[in-house]
Amino acid sequence: MTDMSKYISSVVKSVPPSGIRKFFDLVSQTEGVISLGVGEPDYVTPWHIREECFYSLERGYTMYTSNAGLPELREEIAAYQKKKIGVEYSPTNEILVTVGVSEAVDLALRVLVEPGDEVLVPEPSFVSYAPGATLAYGKAVPVPTYDQDQYRLRPDILEKYISPRSKVLVLAYPNNPTGGVMGAQDLQALVDIIIKHDLLVISDEIYCELTYQGEHVSIASFPGMRDRTLVMNGFSKAYAMTGWRIGYACGNQDLISAMTRVHQYTIMCAPIMGQKAAIEALRNGETEMLKMVSDYNNRRKIILKGFQEIGMDCFEPKGAFYCFPSIKISGMSSEEFCEKLLVEEQVAVVPGNAFGSNGEGFVRCCYAASIPNIETAIEKMGNFLRRHQPA
Amino acid sequence: MELAKRVLKLIENDAKMSIKTIATILDEEESRIADIIAKLEKDKVILGYNTIINWDKAGEDGVTAMIDVKLIPEREVGFNRTAERIGRFPEVRCVYLMSGTYDLSVIVEGETMKDIAWFVSHKLSTIDQVQSTVTHFVLKRYKQDNFIFEEPQQDKRLVVSP
Numbered sequence: 001m002t003d004m005s006k007y008i009s010s011v012v013k014s015v016p017p018s019g020i021r022k023f024f025d026l027v028s029q030t031e032g033v034i035s036l037g038v039g040e041p042d043y044v045t046p047w048h049i050r051e052e053c054f055y056s057l058e059r060g061y062t063m064y065t066s067n068a069g070l071p072e073l074r075e076e077i078a079a080y081q082k083k084k085i086g087v088e089y090s091p092t093n094e095i096l097v098t099v100g101v102s103e104a105v106d107l108a109l110r111v112l113v114e115p116g117d118e119v120l121v122p123e124p125s126f127v128s129y130a131p132g133a134t135l136a137y138g139k140a141v142p143v144p145t146y147d148q149d150q151y152r153l154r155p156d157i158l159e160k161y162i163s164p165r166s167k168v169l170v171l172a173y174p175n176n177p178t179g180g181v182m183g184a185q186d187l188q189a190l191v192d193i194i195i196k197h198d199l200l201v202i203s204d205e206i207y208c209e210l211t212y213q214g215e216h217v218s219i220a221s222f223p224g225m226r227d228r229t230l231v232m233n234g235f236s237k238a239y240a241m242t243g244w245r246i247g248y249a250c251g252n253q254d255l256i257s258a259m260t261r262v263h264q265y266t267i268m269c270a271p272i273m274g275q276k277a278a279i280e281a282l283r284n285g286e287t288e289m290l291k292m293v294s295d296y297n298n299r300r301k302i303i304l305k306g307f308q309e310i311g312m313d314c315f316e317p318k319g320a321f322y323c324f325p326s327i328k329i330s331g332m333s334s335e336e337f338c339e340k341l342l343v344e345e346q347v348a349v350v351p352g353n354a355f356g357s358n359g360e361g362f363v364r365c366c367y368a369a370s371i372p373n374i375e376t377a378i379e380k381m382g383n384f385l386r387r388h389q390p391a
Numbered sequence: 392m393e394l395a396k397r398v399l400k401l402i403e404n405d406a407k408m409s410i411k412t413i414a415t416i417l418d419e420e421e422s423r424i425a426d427i428i429a430k431l432e433k434d435k436v437i438l439g440y441n442t443i444i445n446w447d448k449a450g451e452d453g454v455t456a457m458i459d460v461k462l463i464p465e466r467e468v469g470f471n472r473t474a475e476r477i478g479r480f481p482e483v484r485c486v487y488l489m490s491g492t493y494d495l496s497v498i499v500e501g502e503t504m505k506d507i508a509w510f511v512s513h514k515l516s517t518i519d520q521v522q523s524t525v526t527h528f529v530l531k532r533y534k535q536d537n538f539i540f541e542e543p544q545q546d547k548r549l550v551v552s553p
Binding site: 020042176298348350 | 412415416546548550551552
């Protein structure tokens, strides 16, 4: 077979394959695994939302929509954001419906980043931001967050990583993989720095409904932040709609208009079926969504108590559906721990270093799993740790 | 929500949930949860614990019928005495007082259609207050007490995802 790799652009070559991919291959080859390694709800989309999609197909809604998305959906999004984060966006020109938040992040980075610009990415973080910055010819600058700070971004640490080339700060709270959240005071402490250094913020708020103590706060709601923040959200986590791939970005009309320009030449529009379903989710999905959130909260308590009982340190995550316990007592690296746990106990958790180098020494455990599965997984992890405690 | 109600909500669809799990979810001592459940049982708020079984899958044949019953109400007790009397037959699973064109909805289980026919003709119809009965046999169960019978339950998610 001819080696064609020389034709691949150096930018793409410079992006390493996802650390999760390798682990996925390993888990896929193992039988009978209890997986706490997934990054999505264990519910299927509520029936009324699926049914609305069928109904729209029956009525022949199979065509393109406007680039920015169906006007009714944008109106619902505007109403939702006003209620949820207290920020008003015009449905006409300040909201863009995308193929998942991932597309919105990619568009924002392509629109904002000049070659060589720096994108500040608090880590551990979801796997897409840093590669997205690289693919936009920018430079991702990891900013560490720590267990002892409950993975909140500290202003003094942020400031250390800011350079004259810093342009964009990614904030993703509630956070994947740590479950950390940033409250109003935590965010307020960042605002002055962001404004002082003229940074723009990509605020990925996909987990905002999964906040278990207090209310979710968006950085866009602070004075002076609305126009320099692109708020991104979607339907995947709150409404168990991961496979529908519907997300959106809200922000200043100049930024949204530029993102729409890229979107119209690459995607054209998000699929209409998903958009129809998303309208139903926003109009009538709150009751079932709150029930799912309440169930996640129950499981969060069970997994945390479980970690406590088997002696794994874990800060209390207050958002998303992840725990990020320390595995230091095992004396192993994250990857070694996950591989051995998989082979010996058939439990899959994700190595923390897949989410950035300072995730080393931790693993991500998703509690979007049934209570019996969580309890069994904890028991097996306890057995594993007892066998592997360093003398 | 009052603690007892929160306990009931948790075990409504999962009677096997352990006291330890309930206590963890509700941030309470296990002994307190055990006391609450014992009191709910004693007060007959919790009447019992059933298992929802797909008997077809277990290889057992059985017949279920829903019977619409018209009654003559009695002075002072209305439909209650007759409804309670009907409910005492062991083959009767449920008895509901209904609004509309009939008075009681009675769910009966038997091993064969003959069993149910015999129950209707010999026991139910012969009660003085019973004016008429209409028997509907269940052909197939799709959902019962929140459980869908044929829904594939396996997790369709990728085993690991970001």
